[in-house]
Amino acid sequence: MSSALPIASGSPPDVPTTSTEASIQVRNLSYFFGRGDLRKQVLFDISLDLYPGQIVIMTGPSGSGKTTLLTLIGALRSATEGSLRVLGQELVGLGSRQLVEIRRNIGFIFQAHNLFESLTAAQNVEMAVELTGNFRGKRQQAVDILSQVGLAERADYKPAALSGGQKQRVAIARALVNQPQLILADEPTAALDKQSGRDVVTLMQQLAQEKGCTILMVTHDNRILDVADRIINLVDGRLESDASPQQYADAHAPKSLDQKMFMM
Amino acid sequence: MKRTPLALLNLIHDRKKFLTSMAGVAFAVLLMFLFTGFKNALYDSQTQLLKRLNGEIVIINRLKENMFVPRAFARRRLYQAQAFDGVEGAYAIYISDARWKNPETKKTRPVRVIAYNPSDPVLTMPEVLARQQALRQPNTAMLDERSRAEIGPRETGVITELAEREIRIVGTFSLGTDFASGNGNLIMSDQNFLRFFANRGPEEDKRSFATADIGLLRVTPGTDIDALVQALRDGLPQDVLVLPMNGPEGFIARERAYWEVNTNIGFVFSLLTTMGFVVGIILVYQILYTDVADHWSEYATLKAIGYDNTYLFGVVIQEAIILSVLGFIPGLLISALFYNLGAAVTGLLFQMTLQRVVNIYVMTFVMCLISGAVAVRKVQRTDPAEVFGL
Numbered sequence: 001m002s003s004a005l006p007i008a009s010g011s012p013p014d015v016p017t018t019s020t021e022a023s024i025q026v027r028n029l030s031y032f033f034g035r036g037d038l039r040k041q042v043l044f045d046i047s048l049d050l051y052p053g054q055i056v057i058m059t060g061p062s063g064s065g066k067t068t069l070l071t072l073i074g075a076l077r078s079a080t081e082g083s084l085r086v087l088g089q090e091l092v093g094l095g096s097r098q099l100v101e102i103r104r105n106i107g108f109i110f111q112a113h114n115l116f117e118s119l120t121a122a123q124n125v126e127m128a129v130e131l132t133g134n135f136r137g138k139r140q141q142a143v144d145i146l147s148q149v150g151l152a153e154r155a156d157y158k159p160a161a162l163s164g165g166q167k168q169r170v171a172i173a174r175a176l177v178n179q180p181q182l183i184l185a186d187e188p189t190a191a192l193d194k195q196s197g198r199d200v201v202t203l204m205q206q207l208a209q210e211k212g213c214t215i216l217m218v219t220h221d222n223r224i225l226d227v228a229d230r231i232i233n234l235v236d237g238r239l240e241s242d243a244s245p246q247q248y249a250d251a252h253a254p255k256s257l258d259q260k261m262f263m264m
Numbered sequence: 265m266k267r268t269p270l271a272l273l274n275l276i277h278d279r280k281k282f283l284t285s286m287a288g289v290a291f292a293v294l295l296m297f298l299f300t301g302f303k304n305a306l307y308d309s310q311t312q313l314l315k316r317l318n319g320e321i322v323i324i325n326r327l328k329e330n331m332f333v334p335r336a337f338a339r340r341r342l343y344q345a346q347a348f349d350g351v352e353g354a355y356a357i358y359i360s361d362a363r364w365k366n367p368e369t370k371k372t373r374p375v376r377v378i379a380y381n382p383s384d385p386v387l388t389m390p391e392v393l394a395r396q397q398a399l400r401q402p403n404t405a406m407l408d409e410r411s412r413a414e415i416g417p418r419e420t421g422v423i424t425e426l427a428e429r430e431i432r433i434v435g436t437f438s439l440g441t442d443f444a445s446g447n448g449n450l451i452m453s454d455q456n457f458l459r460f461f462a463n464r465g466p467e468e469d470k471r472s473f474a475t476a477d478i479g480l481l482r483v484t485p486g487t488d489i490d491a492l493v494q495a496l497r498d499g500l501p502q503d504v505l506v507l508p509m510n511g512p513e514g515f516i517a518r519e520r521a522y523w524e525v526n527t528n529i530g531f532v533f534s535l536l537t538t539m540g541f542v543v544g545i546i547l548v549y550q551i552l553y554t555d556v557a558d559h560w561s562e563y564a565t566l567k568a569i570g571y572d573n574t575y576l577f578g579v580v581i582q583e584a585i586i587l588s589v590l591g592f593i594p595g596l597l598i599s600a601l602f603y604n605l606g607a608a609v610t611g612l613l614f615q616m617t618l619q620r621v622v623n624i625y626v627m628t629f630v631m632c633l634i635s636g637a638v639a640v641r642k643v644q645r646t647d648p649a650e651v652f653g654l
Binding site for chain 1: 266267268270273274276277559561562564565566567568569570571572647648649651
């Protein structure tokens with residue numbers, strides 16, 4: 001796998017320098033579900049750039065199209081209208097076989113850990129390593145990444161013997177082990193208590209900085225908004241706002257909400 | 265280092281479920297073994313006496329279509345045959361049905377009597393050869409210890425009535441029953457045969473040495489049997505049929521073919537075997553489908569992170585193959601047990617040959633493969649996008 005891009009951790013990532021290429025470049029992306037009379041548009045003309053080293057949180061009410069956008073970027077659905085470049089490759093118009101290839105360069109973290117109960121933590125992680133064809137060093141790679149997420153001692157435990165937070169950390173280790181430049185996460189903390197959730201996002205933040213990868217996370221969890229470099233708000237399939245956490249917090253403060261409602 | 269053996273680990277993860285799965289496959293294997301076993305036992309048993317006859321060429325009445333038909337031929341044909349080059353010995357075998365009285369219940373049961381001159385090496389089982397002298401005593405016989413239990417104790421020293429005449433059992437041998445044997449077999453000398461069957465009641469056939477039921481020819485070593493058979497056919501009158509003992513056109517094959525062609529045994533038991541096969545497909549499909557359904561999100565995750573359908577197909581098919589092997593072994597062992605039991609109770613010949621074991625395994629394998637191929641469609645339809653937002 002290619003090494004991560006070096007990023008000066010001090011520079012504000014939401015002001016990209018011109019020399020850095022966007023890892024995700026979305027232009028005028030629209031998406032429809034169904035066909036014929038039942039055809040329903042869920043994404044409207046989305047344009048967006050995400051850069052290496054950024055943690056971007058996507059919020060929005062349910063049904064706003066967040067998950068659809070995430071699955072499009074993750075090459076899990078094929079986009080048809082507009083342009084969607086992920087890690088330098090145009091996804092619009094690719095066949096499902098080519099999409100599988102793209103997915104191998106992306107780390108996925110799900111709301112549920114989705115670990116095989118029959119495999120140990122290390123074996124679950126090794127399943128991802130095997131995709132790269134590295135059979136000889138897979139055990140070492142798995143153990144290394146598990147120590148990075150603080151589970152070196154638990155490498156040979158099965159999921160049943162791990163806590164919720166530990167399982168999610170194994171899932172994160174599985175997403176990270178191939179050092180992807182892009183990580184997509186869907187409510188990674190939803191099933192966790194406050195402390196475990198905090199540990200998980202801190203870990204992700206750390207890794208984004210160390211490896212210079214882009215993290216796009218869908219979440220409703222207000223407790224973790226502060227780790228974001230940018231917060232994208234999606235409403236009814238349209239990009240409503242794209243702001244820093246501070247701006248977002250100001251705009252969504254109870255006071256300003258009240259004002260808005262008053263104006264309406 | 266190799267791939268993580270996901271299929272195996274998934275299968276054995278839940279011990280209880282794994283044992284149930286194995287039991288399911290074993291059950292299907294048992295059904296197939298039992299039904300093919302019965303079919304083969306019925307066929308094999310028809311020829312077990314013939315296979316023990318110590319000769320290369322057989323002469324029978326042209327009308328004796330199978331062992332069930334009591335047609336004898338003129339014994340002088342045997343003397344005529346003896347004149348041919350290459351014929352070393354020609355032995356007459358006399359066969360008759362008779363009623364045997366169970367010494368304990370006093371109920372009579374039909375048995376088959378096989379008689380020949382004890383000096384002739386017709387049946388060469390060691391226990392028979394050892395009793396040659398005893399057989400020469402009047403009113404004696406040897407009893408098949410694999411006769412059915414209905415005829416009473418099957419042991420040396422039994423004294424009872426055969427065809428309403430006292431008989432003493434001077435030894436036992438091991439043969440087994442078939443369709444023509446009734447409840448069991450007796451071996452006696454030709455002299456005793458006359459004692460029992462020369463002067464039967466007015467309704468019954470009187471037997472004498474003028475006719476024999478089977479003529480057995482031994483040839484000198486190195487003789488071309490097919491040529492000798494042809495010569496005998498050309499030379500002997502057309503009231504007898506000359507057959508080689510073995511070979512596709514032989515006496516044994518003809519007897520087996522008769523039962524295969526003229527009975528529904530094959531059809532009935534093949535149908536039952538197919539039922540076992542279908543039950544197996546359904547059981548294995550249930551097992552594999554449940555596994556796929558239980559691990560749906562994990563399989564979808566594998567698809568999301570870049571595994572393709574071929575890999576997932578491989579996992580399910582591997583599970584099918586592992587099940588076919590691990591279910592087959594206990595199925596085979598239990599079937600072997602049932603074969604022994606079946607042989608003991610019925611006196612039929614239950615043979616588990618390598619060929620038959622391989623056949624059933626191939627059926628088991630195909631059975632699991634079909635189930636796997638049906639179950640795998642569920643994984644292949646899995647849309648990895650659905651793992652998000654669950």
